[in-house]
Amino acid sequence: MKTELSPDLKAKILEAALSAPSATRHEQQRRAFWYLSGALAVSALVFMFAGGVRVSGRSPLLVLGTALGSGALASAVVSVVLSRGRSMIGRSRVTLVSVALTAPVALLAWKLSYSARFAGALEAWPARPGMRCLALTLAIGALPLFALLMRWKKTDPAHPRAQGLAMGAAVGLSAAALVDLWCPVAHVSHLLLGHVLPIVLLASLGCWLGARLLRSS
């Protein structure tokens, strides 16, 4: 179905577009590259400043296994959330929300199930309730999340809140995978506070920012 349009309307629209210059794809990609590189560099610095990779008496196999598993989970979630195929609209709300809900649960399940194979790995550390892991994960994840949201700014995905939520969960899971290399504790209460809660917080932040940044109006 098509209707006739007045030539004045076209002139008005072209004039409105010309009056506000916008970045081309090349400029936008260059900008996004610097945003993301800067954010990842700061995150890496924060991680290194906190102590970097710490085995702390753990079996190297435990460190490697948990990190590889968490990394694989994070990669899968990131690829689902960020790949759009040939669509500018993004994935369906069900997919995005499912990914955001599954990510922290999957991380917890993986950490507990893999650590259970190693004697003493699940023991409680009363001196380490998880606050430091919480702070470190948030510090590592906040800037990359913001950079990603800026990359998608004003792209009008179908579900900006769900998109932001899933992006936050993906970034949180990636940060938690990195923190796995640093934290020797796998007690369930520590994992909930220090590793799962920051994913939930980053996802919530992503949801809030998504509604504000991803929409064009």
Added chain:
Amino acid sequence: MLEIPWEPLAVTSRPKPVAEPRAAAPSQRAPGKWAVTDETRSEARADAAMDRYAGGQESAFSDLYDLIAPRLHSYLLLKTRDESATEDILQQTFVNIHEARGRFLRGARVMPWAVSIARRLFIDSKRRHKRECPLSDEHAETVAKLVAADAAPDLQLASQRTARQIAEALERLPPRQREAFELVRCMGLSQAQAAEVLGTSALAVKLRIHRASDALRRSLSAVLNARQL
């Protein structure tokens, strides 16, 4: 040339005027492997124009406008029932496309994205104004013009009456069904594209259209029977 929005309803000689979704006119058929329709070609040209515009070719914006504005305008006119509101939203849609052009993915489809922006702007504007739009005579007249533009003069009066009834029947559909029906049957989007715009699955869209067609068939059976006589 204007196309008839509800082709099966406008053709009087068919024994079953409201056909199954698969029996739609070629221009309304979902782009498939074997069917390269005018709309498919037009969409491919629009995608290419948007790609050029994202790449920095300023003149491509005018081509993009020519290729997608008429369909967006029709869609918005059906939604707003008001020419000036339609033009405002259309203008804002193009401004938004212009602002986000650098983020347009290489090889992405522009039409579902544009419809999605227009739809969201319409929803925002409706929320802002918080007003209901009862079916007006003007709207019925707009629909009538769209339906009956190509009809012979002696059929125009009957077509306009039918159009009014179609508009009323559409009005009575549940919003989800109406939206899916409008996007696929009136806008000519494929079911997959409509699913993208509505953020649901193609199967859900197919189901909504099927239900909408059933409901429309029921509502309009009296009119259609009269026209077949």
